[in-house]
Amino acid sequence: MKKYDFIIAGGGMAGLSLAYYLSLSSLRDRSILILDKETKHRNDRTWCFWEDQEGPFESILFRKWDTVEFFGTTFNGMLDMGAYQYKMLRGIDFYTFMKNHLAQFPSIEFRQVTVNRVKDTPQGGFVIADDEPYIADYVFDSTHLLKLNRPENHNLWQHFKGWTITAEKPCFDADKPCMMDFRVDQHGDCRFLYVLPFDDRTALVEYTIFNDRLLSDEQYENALLGYIDRFIDTGSYAVQETEFGIIPMSDEPTTERPGKHVIRIGTAGGYTKPSTGYTFQRTQRYLREIVQNLAANGKPKRSKPWLRRVFKRFLDSVLLNVLQHRRHPADDVFTRLYQRNPPAQIFRFLDEDTTFAEDLKIMTTVPLGAFTVAAFDVIRKRVFRV
Template identity: 35%
Template structure:
């Protein structure tokens, strides 16, 4: 792979992938396993070194994408509510964990060995089109590259305006990957949300991915507009390990810290950066506003792009969500942002009155209108009536 990091890369390509994160490398993988691999393709990123810095999780019905790279699968989901913990087996939608280091290493090694793929490590400064709008241009500090199309996940689209966001929520978290001296974790069970009722500035919960009975990743996660100090997340994790498992700091070793911020906002979907530059992943509006999950949608987008290029020479741009699911997302955002205490009550009813398979089907936007009604009937209606009224104009704008 290192041999492809050279000054011998050409200046003109058929396609350029700008950004080697989950969305860029997913597209590269789909291109590699299609006739598109016969085209000349360049991947550009500021850092092409695989690092164990992210864990991507998703629920999936059937064989998951990148099945050979899945680090862990869970068949039981636990939810921690005010006075009880609910653990449910999932039959249709299993929960999967994929480490970024495994994914990035595998994809970069595969494309690096292919004669038609080049890799260039450098900071992306600008994306544009030629005056004729027939060629896309990528500028780095060192040089410029041209292509028929560029697919980018690095830069905010020019049409995005932060001040236009009505619900500026963030999903922010800090996690510890740790090992313990004695078996305390149930590695068949993912703790999806163990709610923290003591937190009053938003909605917060512990998220736990046990790798084995003695190791796992624990993240303190918050839905709110403001980030916390690093020590605040760490204190919550320390207290959780003590209260739930009786573990003091001397009982475990922290091997890695994972921290992130994911937008949970009423962002407009902006497919194109310019007429020849397509936005990928979060930059393309693929992050689901009400959950912060993106990985499965990235795979759908990558497939659509490749199918469009093969069928008519232009990338496909599938609709992200239908109108009704946009409405559901917006209503929950409104409740999370304006009524976080009510949001806890909504979550309580959602998880106690529905199976996890039903909830995952709904969140995956695979549910029928009848199934949607069942979900909506299972939660308190007053918060949603208020949200529908408050967000009615915004729904027409996004």
């Protein structure tokens, strides 16, 4: 059996990004096998993220904007994003770009197979896919399914359904995406829409919920129908594409390194920011670190400043606790954050780039009673594990 240098189980966002960064590094000639059950020919998702400089995918961005709109409880308006831009990348453009780029490297192979098992062995990372065995020095696994169920943690979901619609009348301003619109019934949890315009007649309109219960298809669709009817003067419209997704919003620790030769990446590696569900940029950042360390000293590790990470994780848990126990209306929490702080500072905060002092300052702008109770509850859960 051929031994690869690296096997990447799951050639989605994280797997392809990892192969991409390896191909740009001194490890570009190493043998890499990418296994995925799909061909990735569908536009199965759209990623949005913010960035304060040009990023690696600048040439394939579908849209980018200098400002975003926000509709909250006590504040509506455009957010001043400073140096940040809000960027939109379509799944299909990402997959096509990656495939074209990676095809230039003869040492990178693709196989369309279903991964049945990933295991650490003394000889290396071992994979069984469609009954065939494969082995490598390291296996990077993004196919592992998370099981999140410990009572001492907060396990919510971000779930959403979106339609790309084309309207009869010009009704969108292509320069004005709406990042969060809370003008919908909150049903006691956290619900908002976002609208990403492609031009004056076409936009992705998405209904998003943070809670622990999925809805029926009909419920998502009724919310979309109601919102479009109430807030967008479309005339008639046609739905061109549908997107549905579920992202874990959880502070349950994930096992990133189940064995010496196996490393979980992407959602499977716990790369999702628990309090927002944003995963794309964190994955890029973490994978660049892994490749840098692998190239420098042969160790596929992320640098983890321990204290900083624990504190950021604690802040995530506190927000999740507020949401899960409905300690304060979520629409008001997000409104206060964006109204009482420079939005660019909130983006830095969510990227975990703010200092301890900056974090504390931001914490003074949220409903203090609710967050204090939540903070003590998080500590109680950690200590007593219930």
